[in-house]
Amino acid sequence: MSGQEFLKALPWVALLIAAVFVPFVAGPYWLSMATTMAMFVVLATSWALFSGPTHYISLATAAFFGVGTFVTGLGFQTLPFWMLPLIAAGLGGILAALVGMVTLRLSGVYFVIFTLGLAELVRQVVTWVQNQTGQRGMYVLTSITERDIYWMLLGLAALVYLAGWLIGRSKLGFALRIIGNDETVARHVGIDTALAKVALFTIPGMAAAAVGAMLAPRYIYIEPSTAFAPLLSFQVVIMALLGGTGRLWGPLAGVIPFTLLWEFITRQAPNQTLLLLGVVFLLIVYVLPGGFVGLWARIRRRFHQGGGA
Amino acid sequence: MSRTVLQVQGVTKRFGGLVAVRDMSFDVTEHQVMGIIGPNGSGKSTMINMISGLFAPSEGSIRLNGADLAGLPAHKTARLGVGRTFQLVRLLPELSVVENVVAGAVFGHRRTWGRTAELHARQLLDRVGLGGAIGLPVSSLTYIDTKRVELARALAGDPAVLLLDEWLAGLNPTELATGIDLVRSLRDEGRTIILVEHVMDAIRSLCDRCVVMSSGAKIAQGTPAEVLSDPGVIRAYLGEDEDA
Numbered sequence: 194m195s196g197q198e199f200l201k202a203l204p205w206v207a208l209l210i211a212a213v214f215v216p217f218v219a220g221p222y223w224l225s226m227a228t229t230m231a232m233f234v235v236l237a238t239s240w241a242l243f244s245g246p247t248h249y250i251s252l253a254t255a256a257f258f259g260v261g262t263f264v265t266g267l268g269f270q271t272l273p274f275w276m277l278p279l280i281a282a283g284l285g286g287i288l289a290a291l292v293g294m295v296t297l298r299l300s301g302v303y304f305v306i307f308t309l310g311l312a313e314l315v316r317q318v319v320t321w322v323q324n325q326t327g328q329r330g331m332y333v334l335t336s337i338t339e340r341d342i343y344w345m346l347l348g349l350a351a352l353v354y355l356a357g358w359l360i361g362r363s364k365l366g367f368a369l370r371i372i373g374n375d376e377t378v379a380r381h382v383g384i385d386t387a388l389a390k391v392a393l394f395t396i397p398g399m400a401a402a403a404v405g406a407m408l409a410p411r412y413i414y415i416e417p418s419t420a421f422a423p424l425l426s427f428q429v430v431i432m433a434l435l436g437g438t439g440r441l442w443g444p445l446a447g448v449i450p451f452t453l454l455w456e457f458i459t460r461q462a463p464n465q466t467l468l469l470l471g472v473v474f475l476l477i478v479y480v481l482p483g484g485f486v487g488l489w490a491r492i493r494r495r496f497h498q499g500g501g502a
Numbered sequence: 503m504s505r506t507v508l509q510v511q512g513v514t515k516r517f518g519g520l521v522a523v524r525d526m527s528f529d530v531t532e533h534q535v536m537g538i539i540g541p542n543g544s545g546k547s548t549m550i551n552m553i554s555g556l557f558a559p560s561e562g563s564i565r566l567n568g569a570d571l572a573g574l575p576a577h578k579t580a581r582l583g584v585g586r587t588f589q590l591v592r593l594l595p596e597l598s599v600v601e602n603v604v605a606g607a608v609f610g611h612r613r614t615w616g617r618t619a620e621l622h623a624r625q626l627l628d629r630v631g632l633g634g635a636i637g638l639p640v641s642s643l644t645y646i647d648t649k650r651v652e653l654a655r656a657l658a659g660d661p662a663v664l665l666l667d668e669w670l671a672g673l674n675p676t677e678l679a680t681g682i683d684l685v686r687s688l689r690d691e692g693r694t695i696i697l698v699e700h701v702m703d704a705i706r707s708l709c710d711r712c713v714v715m716s717s718g719a720k721i722a723q724g725t726p727a728e729v730l731s732d733p734g735v736i737r738a739y740l741g742e743d744e745d746a
């Protein structure tokens with residue numbers, strides 16, 4: 194790492210260290226908000242690592258997340274807790290690779306529909322298995338506290354940022370930008386486009402499954418309809434797009450205001466949340482194309498032009 | 503006698519019941535500029551697309567320095583040494599001009615990365631005459647400059663054979679002269695080039711040999727002067743002589 198890059202990374206490292214101390218100053222309400230934010234930071238940032246450069250909109254987050262919660266639900270009594278997110282990440286990665294191999298040859302719209310269907314498919318399979326075995330939901334009663342969950346998620350977020358930073362500098366990251374611009378060109382300059390896409394698609398798969406495994410104790414009782422709730426996939430997409438996918442910090446800039454807004458909406462208008470969510474989504478698309486990242490770029494450009502004139 | 507670089511043998515391509523290319527065979531030797539010409543719809547682009555791996559031939563073989571390209575996907579033909587431009591220019595709009603060229607140097611036939619790749623790209627942009635416009639966004643390039651960037655990208659992998667699919671089409675007369683000079687300079691530095699072209703001036707002044715296609719089949723082969731005076735070729739372009 195060069196000196197300049199180190200200086201650039203410094204504020205982010207400082208931010209991370211500050212985030213570590215949140216549980217010591219925040220009350221239960223704000224700790225819970227911070228945990229939710231950390232969860233969405235991991236989900237939206239890892240989502241954007243793949244969907245940002247390739248422009249493939251994945252609605253599979255809920256599928257991976259649900260798999261993760263069930264890993265914890267099934268394993269927390271027999272295995273040490275630290276192993277569960279690792280196992281979940283492994284399964285999530287394998288599931289993502291399988292799905293990627295089947296679907297990433299599809300063009301945009303078909304991919305979106307397939308990934309949306311995937312969460313539903315996995316949910317139905319789990320429900321069916323539970324019906325066969327006479328189970329309903331599962332209780333996840335552990336000694337894991339909200340603080341522990343928050344710190345685990347924070348660590349995972351740091352890992353996702355590190356992965357994103359490394360990929361951005363790698364040939365794989367460059368290959369994905371080319372694929373996102375023109376896949377025919379990508380093939381003709383020698384990129385194995387299918388392999389590159391599958392490789393990157395495993396990252397949001399692993400991250401979302403690990404998040405699910407870490408969060409399961411928070412829910413206490415898990416069942417397929419909540420673990421695989423499709424709403425989660427949409428929330429992640431909206432937050433990532435609100436922030437913007439062009440930069441690594443983009444999704445973070447979307448997660449914080451959106452989580453606060455969501456909290457406000459669900460309190461003030463519990464029956465109209467989905468309606469308001471839709472309105473917010475339309476506003477983002479029409480008013481903020483490119484999200485806050487795009488806005489920031491426009492402001493900077495205007496500033497530079499103004500300075501030059 | 504120079505070495506054969508590309509050997510096309512008995513290549514046929516069917517799309518359902520339509521035979522787009524029928525039993526094509528030709529050789530391209532090293533440092534040669536081979537023209538593929540013919541009326542619209544005669545199968546020239548399909549032929550090029552089979553060499554670059556966009557389509558797989560239904561029959562026949564395409565050998566590049568001994569390796570069979572027939573049926574290989576485009577990323578493999580690129581790694582084996584096929585570089586190309588597209589009939590409708592394809593640039594990467596969100597990337598800078600330099601990155602557009604670096605794209606051709608990282609994953610293909612000859613590979614570099616980082617500073618070396620960027621320097622290489624800048625040299626190639628100079629080479630194709632785009633030195634001044636390097637800092638511009640891709641969207642503000644003139645038409646001929648977009649073609650220059652695409653050419654530089656194709657050259658960046660140092661291809662064993664360079665496919666130019668109507669690279670000179672759509673240029674105004676001044677640009678055309680510049681374009682012809684540029685392709686000629688590539689020939690002079692020893693590149694092996696296949697040129698699909700409609701512009702007769704370009705064919706006459708650039709091609710060492712030509713293959714003429716009509717309705718998917720080869721109807722003539724030889725030097726530009728030979729094929730352009732061939733009665734069969736004239737008939738294919740102008741139709742039957744029906745006056746009496």
